[in-house]
Amino acid sequence: MTIKLGVPSKGRLMEKTFDWFGARGVSLRRTGSEREYSGEVDGVEGVELVLLSAGEIPRELAAGRIHLGVTGTDLVQDKLVQWEQKVDPLAELGFGHADLIVAVPSCWVDVDTLDDLDAAASAFRAKHGFRMRIATKYHRLVRAYLHAGGVADYQLVDSQGATEGTVKNMTAEAIADITSSGETLRANHLKILAEEPVLRSQATLFRSRVAKLDNPERSALRALCAQLSLE
Ligand SMILES: Nc1ncnc2c1ncn2[C@@H]1O[C@H](COP(=O)(O)OP(=O)(O)OP(=O)(O)O)[C@@H](O)[C@H]1O
Numbered sequence: 001m002t003i004k005l006g007v008p009s010k011g012r013l014m015e016k017t018f019d020w021f022g023a024r025g026v027s028l029r030r031t032g033s034e035r036e037y038s039g040e041v042d043g044v045e046g047v048e049l050v051l052l053s054a055g056e057i058p059r060e061l062a063a064g065r066i067h068l069g070v071t072g073t074d075l076v077q078d079k080l081v082q083w084e085q086k087v088d089p090l091a092e093l094g095f096g097h098a099d100l101i102v103a104v105p106s107c108w109v110d111v112d113t114l115d116d117l118d119a120a121a122s123a124f125r126a127k128h129g130f131r132m133r134i135a136t137k138y139h140r141l142v143r144a145y146l147h148a149g150g151v152a153d154y155q156l157v158d159s160q161g162a163t164e165g166t167v168k169n170m171t172a173e174a175i176a177d178i179t180s181s182g183e184t185l186r187a188n189h190l191k192i193l194a195e196e197p198v199l200r201s202q203a204t205l206f207r208s209r210v211a212k213l214d215n216p217e218r219s220a221l222r223a224l225c226a227q228l229s230l231e
């Protein structure tokens with residue numbers, strides 16, 4: 001009956017998404033109390049706002065429970081196997097820019113490239129009897145990147161937040177996380193490898209390739225895309 005548009009439920013991503021749609025004549029707003037996750041759409045018919053965690057939007061798109069969703073390309077590409085078959089990027093929104101990078105302690109003066117990291121990882125294993133730990137929440141992307149870069153002797157350890165702190169806390173030797181200003185890395189005495197990042201991410205509007213559409217929904221989607229000057 002209506003198409004469902006998933007938008008991050010809080011923080012900068014939510015506000016900037018509301019601004020992006022607002023600038024194109026589609027007003028998104030939260031309704032109810034400050035803590036209630038409900039919202040409304042004005043300016044186009046047949047569109048329902050669904051407020052979700054940015055991290056859950058890829059899964060909801062892939063399950064076809066929402067038709068459209070705004071989230072970072074990093075989250076889509078890491079969480080969805082063969083993401084191109086499940087979602088279609090309709091528009092890069094020009095905010096939420098962040099690079100997914102690998103970083104090591106600044107004091108590792110001999111480690112600047114992936115080759116150096118591979119050598120350091122082998123030496124680490126020989127010395128300590130276990131594999132160098134790289135903390136991240138981006139398991140799929142980081143594993144593929146390190147494999148392509150020829151780094152073998154490492155293990156990923158899961159970190160869902162405050163990842164830069166894992167080195168100081170001695171639960172990891174290196175990290176892979178997103179960065180934008182670089183301040184968190186600097187404050188935690190970490191340096192980025194002098195390589196291309198794993199991924200350059202930004203907030204993107206995605207369409208689910210899985211969600212079913214009846215005729216009224218197809219019309220609503222067409223009207224929304226026209227209003228947003230997409231396609
Ligand atoms: N410092 C940053 N600068 C720019 N973009 C960022 C920054 N931190 C996170 N992002 C981007 O914002 C998106 C959401 O990130 P994250 O998973 O940290 O969200 P969150 O607000 O913690 O949401 P939730 O935990 O509810 O899923 C990601 O696509 C990420 O790349």
Ligand SMILES: O=P(O)(O)OC[C@H]1O[C@H](OP(=O)(O)OP(=O)(O)O)[C@H](O)[C@@H]1O
Pocket residue numbers: 160161162163164177178179180181182183184185
């Ligand atoms: O390069 P910077 O501008 O310093 O930004 C990078 C930080 O931003 C994100 O963390 P967030 O604040 O979302 O918290 P999190 O650690 O819980 O993910 C990311 O995980 C980095 O820690």
